[in-house]
Amino acid sequence: MNTRSLFKPLAISLTLLGASCPTFAHNAPTNDVPPKISPAPTVDTEPTPPTAASYPPPLDESQMFSVYGHWDSELVSNLKGGIRTGSAFNSVAVGGITLRGDDLGLPDTLLNLSVMGIRAGHANGNLIGDTLGSSNIEGTRSRVLLDTAFWQQNWLTRPGLRINTRLGMFDINSEFTGTDNAAQLLNGSFGPDPAMTGNFTASTFPLNGTGLVATVDNGTGAAKPTGFAPLTLKIGLLQGETNQQTQPFNQGVLNIVEGQWRPQDGSTLKIGVWRKRGYGRPNLQGAYLSGEQNLFSGDGTALDGFVRASTVHSDTPDALTLDRYLGAGVNWQGPLAGRPDDFLTLGVGQARFQPSGRHERLIEIAYIFRVNDRVFLQPDLQYIDRPSGTLPAAWVATLRLHLE
Template identity: 30%
Template sequence: MRLKVFLSFLFLLVMLPAYPSAGQECAVEETTSTLSCVPDHIFAAEPDQRLLSSWLHPDNGITFQPVYYGEVFTNAHGGITTRGSTHYEGLLDLSLSFDLEKLNAPLPGRVNMLFQNTHGRSLEQYVGATQLISNIDSLNNITQLSELWWEVDLYESGITMRVGRQDLSSLFLTVDTASDFINSAFGLSPSAGLPSFPAPSSAVVLMTDLSSDVSVRAGLWDAYRSNEVGILSNNGSILFIGEFEYRFAAPFSQLPGILTAGATYETQGSVPAGVIPSAYGYYFQYEQMLFREAGSDEDSPQGLSAFVQHFPTYSSDNSPFPQIPHDALAGITYTGLFRNRDADITGAGAGWVDLDQGGTDQEVMIEVFYKAKVNDNLIIQPDLQYFTTPSGIYPDALVAGIRFQWEL
């Protein structure tokens, strides 16, 4: 009964955006202009409606970007248990960036800080999935300065250096087309064991553009951060990562695509749980726009896109942490599927992980969502996820939820 009510609510949220907003109907269709139905005053400049002052503006050298994410999810079927499995979880991101040149500081470049707070409860103990249900799930609630780094161009070499505590997924292993999914597997799941949310770590990154279409990045990270104080974790393990990105236009259609290839290597280290073995991996990512609606452009594309990713890893010995020897992702998204909802995004994707925990030793996750932009500050996103044998050992599970994103 609970699932039927929840699904009905999700259905209404998904389908209502398909109807034109009030005041947008035309008595007579105009073929010469897609804007003929909209009064001219709509396009007049409007003041920033956010709660926080706009004096923290890039033109002044300081950019402040506060965003709040809140979501309610329930385990409707299967997994470990459905009893008492409806919970709220939230994430507050406070990002502060300083352009040192605009501020006339003695140092060049820019400095970025990210404060994060998570609260509420996740469904990890109810579903048991390796691919965590939500990309704001920090496993345990956190209040911390997650990132603090300095970025500078190295003279006129064309190379940019970033030094400090940072999230690996902000530069590496990112799939832009998959960024609107909620499941953590479509970003960089905490279960991957890499220095990303909720435990980024100190790093040095070098990056350059070899041409307008080719970029190269390389980084050295303090791996497996085991404490929340100090600059380094002192576990002796270092992560090396390199990535090559090629941006292109597909033959015939000339639609944009991105091909990414990378490799990782982690040295041996030690934590209280045991010895960390050395490990290496490689990954391939491919994104491609398949169809673009007439009238849309590169700045605001509307249409169908697809992506795939594969990331196998290999370890020299048994690790004290859960391992994912192989994983793969694939999915599609459509921007502007419904008339007069050009900024809304709908998507469907799947993730597969090869495990070493017994049972079926594999887990498949399927996610579908609709991301509706209510206004410039608020986004609502109903979401459904289905898991086959979570962690390879639990019954198939169905998870339903809804997220809101509020730009303060």
């Protein structure tokens, strides 16, 4: 079957859908606060930079269902260093539906299903050669596949205590490890924890796995934003390896626990620990920490900073590709006068490889132009020092078009 011929009509369909569907919304960088299922007060929306991740937008109180989607296409050019100079084209289209179960006799329930089409240009493997991944939409091959399919249930919703579960297929970064202010950066190290993705095929793009997540928080539903919770605990049992989407727990198991603290709007601290075992592979144990803080807010502008760090350990020699990661950056909303919906984001990162002890370091700067509500243009430049710890330093320029 010609995968490209399948992808083209899917992408065109999503573009047409984006032009006609009134329930489209920006995809939130993470889904730490579960979508509000019971009716909730209307809140003011703030500009959100687009991301390539396929996280369903939450339903508002007037919606029984929402059809959503986005299409990201990019030209990636290795200008110098790496394996060799050259350019490649990547594209990803996602379309899905989220359905509220209340009107179907399933109170406090959300059901979700989405599919994804990938056109892989292989810039990283053929041109750049970095381990962390200069593009977060470069798949291993071109194909159409199931992206998400989950059932989410609110078991308890009362002031000071909410309990929620999600069962099915989803991206681990939609529940754990995510850093909102880094989500629009293109380098893969600013998405799911590199201590996971660098050592095993975790449940994330391009192939999501199956899992169960329980979330407990002390949200009141009355603070701004709606559903704001100062304290959150997440416990997950996920598919360990996602080499295939069938027989999920025959591929090992990932246990993960994350605690979140939000002392105020614009301030978040996350601490997580995890253990991956089974599938005939060495056991791995890891931990991660991330923090986000609003540094400045004014009329039509805001500056936020983020830091993230992670580590992984194994008792088996040579079981690890990398054992440490450290990243940081700033996200500036409204950097130009008269353009409050644009974003300028800077990120730096470093990973240490094992057993060599060498490092891959990167600096990335991106500017997101909001053309209109559903069209965004993002020029991006990355400097990658010693890709995979051995290759010459690479300069990578990317131009990405995002259609909602």
